[in-house]
Amino acid sequence: MAPSDIKQSNINMPQHIKDKTNLRHLVDISIRLTTEKDSSKLLNEILQVLMSVANADAGSIYSITDNKQLKFETVINKTLGLHLRGDEDSPIDFPNIDLFINGKENETAIVAHAVNSGKYINIPDVYAALPFDMSAARNMDSLTGYRTKSMLTIPLKDHVDDIIGVIQLINVKGENDEIIPFSEELVTLTRSFASLGAISLTNSTLIKGMEELFTTFAETIAMAIDEKSPHTGGHCKRVPALTLMLADAVHDSNKGPLASFTMSEADRHELDVAGWLHDCGKIATPDHIMEKSTKLETIFDRxxxxxxxxxxxxxxxxxxxxxxxxxxxxxxxxxxxxxxxxxxxxxxxxxxxxxxxxxxxxxxxxxxxxxxxxxxxxxxxxxxxxxxxxxxxxxxxDEVENLSIRRGTLTQGERDIMKRHMDVTKNILDALPFPKHLSNVKEYALGHHEKLDGTGYPRGLTKDQMSIPARLMAITDIFEALSAVDRPYKKAKPVSECLNILGVMVNNNHLDADIFAVFIESEVYKKYIIEFANPEQLDEVDLNNLPGYSPIV
Structure with a gap:
């Protein structure tokens, strides 16, 4: 049911029918308000619903800013043909309203009164003698030619009784469209619907807050790792960026085996969180191993x-x-x-x-x-x-063993300790109660060291047991590590060498050939190197002789 379908009940309608109608409206509105996720759209929806319930000609909804001001979120006036939602298409250039002026409660705005008192305010006629300063409303009328008469201002309270906004309804209409005061019955009904709107708005705010908290938590772990190991912290920041670049390229690909793969914004967010958390277990890896830049280095270089x-x-x-x-x-x-x-x-x-x-x-x-x-x-x-x-x-x-390392700077024992970061990562992710819309984060994050032939770790998964995003992250994790310019134990490799190593891993059935082909043909690697590495690494790549690569058909 659209808001315009909800009209004020006929005053001659029997009470039991009016109650039944209002209950039906309440149920319909409950469904609509609880399904809307966008807070700005939700505010607009709440106002339209309340105007329809009250049969009001105009109304505004305000949010409370961090600096104690009331901000216009939605403004509707049917007579003036006005509908502003505070977005790019219908911006609201009305100034914010201060709740306090010079340390004292603002007495020149009725909405500020409602917030400061925490009580609804019902005014039959704003031009009558009132204990409130209504000069602002009268000035606005003089500018627009509109006549404000009846006004109902309702503060919106959240689950802990804090005021999160204000709804103001203007000029309720009677049966013959004459302007009448808000009756006590209508005030009670409107307040009940406003409470429902406040609950929906609170839920939306809580969900958004929890989303921001979780995202910030993931980024904070990367920041903590950055403090512990700058190059690993940089890796934790760059892998999510490269992962989303490649995910978008696969999403945009319209040919080959991956043509049907798509990602919504929610899917991208889930993959982004996984990218930030994919190496969170390194927070427990000993510094002298993570930062081992030479074979003999421990606390110092021996x-x-x-x-x-x-x-x-x-x-x-x-x-x-x-x-x-x-x-x-x-x-x-x-x-x-x-x-x-x-x-x-x-x-x-x-x-x-x-x-x-x-x-x-x-x-x-x-x-x-x-x-x-x-x-x-x-x-x-x-x-x-x-x-x-x-x-x-x-x-x-021990010195002979370390000097005899054939590749890199880590002994086999130290490599085993490094691999343990995936066990720690798994333990951390197992302990986090992911909501349904982030339920794939763990699978994506734990997949970047798996190999398609089942020889990877920590779980030894095969290709059929891994999702496309998990297989995708395995490629981005390795490419970032090969091309990184901030590793203390090696120089950054040119792109041709990085791609050649990836191609050999594809031929060895360690990495996904289809995703590798998209990585090559979309030239995501070029965009990434320019933005996050050194453009001088972009040397000539011979695609005709690149191992593991077959053109997408």
Whole structure:
């Protein structure tokens, strides 16, 4: 039932019929008000409903701003043909009304009276002698030529009895369209409908507030991770952005296996929240692992400790050879002196070479070859030093293990600890009571380390067990990590290398080939690099030889 269909009951109608009619209206309005999600539309709906119930010619609805002012949200005047909703199509340029002036209650506006007193105000004729200052209403009449007479002002209260707005109805009409006062019966009926509107508005506000709270909570976790690890915090911010870019591209694709995939704004919001929360478990990952920029780094980079041990070995070599040289000089053996000096020089040069090798290996990289592994073991076996009468190796077992890392800077044990962030993420998401419209957040967020062949983690899902958004996030998470310019342990890769790595993963049945094709053809990666990385990374990409890519048909 539209608001215009609701008319004031005939005064001669039997009471039981009037009550039945009003009950029907109440039910109809309840359904309409509780199904409207947009708060601005809801305010407009509430006002139209109340005007229809009261058969009022005009009305306004106000919200209360944070700085204690009343803001016009909707203004309707049937006689003047006026209907302003406060949007782009019908803006309201009326000034806000102060609730307080110079620290005292505003006595020049009836709506301010209603808010400050918390009571409804029923005025039969605003031009009669009243205990209120009605000059504002009269001035408006003089400007518009309208005659304001009867007025009903009702404060809207929420579930904790706080006033959240005001409704003002003007000029209730009788059977012959004459302007009559608001009867007590009509006031009671209008207030009951206004209460229903207030409940709907409160629910809308609470839902919006909870939505904002949850979104802010997700972003705050990323901020906390940012404080703990700037590069990981940056990752948590960039992945949602790239994820939505790719999701929109898949949504817009009208060909291929993904042509039927669509996302509403609610779906996008759900995926965005998942993006913000996808690595929330890293808040529990130890700093010395998350920030490990070199192979020997713990609380500090132990290459400095090894460097100091090299200095001790160098000193001991010099002392040992100098003692032998002095002994040879005393025995007048110049040839032996020359031999010793050459041997010392050779050992010092080799020591310097070995020292430089370990420094280079410590930086980490894509791959450590077998020759370098052998060199690490040779150095570990060759050098010892004596401190406080105790002989110790240059490299202990843990240092050998870390220096022998073939890719990156993490040992297998440290990688296992890093992987635990997904278990922590799962525990956090399991503990959150997601509402129905966010019920997929956990599945999306936990999917970014899964692989289509079931070898991923934390749950070992296969392609058929993963949704398109979850498979999509797996691609964006990896591309962001490969192209990131703020990693302490590696340089940002050019785009061609990033896409080549993704393509190899597609060929290995780790990533979704159809989504990868959209990622390539939509050129989402270019837009992302320009906005979030370094445009210099955008090198030439040979699509004809890109692994894992087949044009969408």
């Amino acid at each position: 290459i400095k400790y090894i460097d100091a041990k090299f200095e001790v070995i160098k000193r001991d070599l010099n002392i040992s050879y100098q003692q032998e040289i002095i002994s040879a000089l005393k025995q007048n053996k110049p040839i032996e002196v020359k031999q010793l000096e050459r041997l010392l020089d050779t050992e010092l040069k080799q020591l310097s070479l070995d020292r430089a090798l370990l420094k280079r290996i410590n930086v980490g990289g894509e791959f450590l070859g077998g020759n370098e592994l052998n060199e690490i073991q040779r150095i570990a076996n060759k050098y010892t030093l004596e401190i406080n009468g105790k002989t110790m190796p240059l490299l202990n077992d």
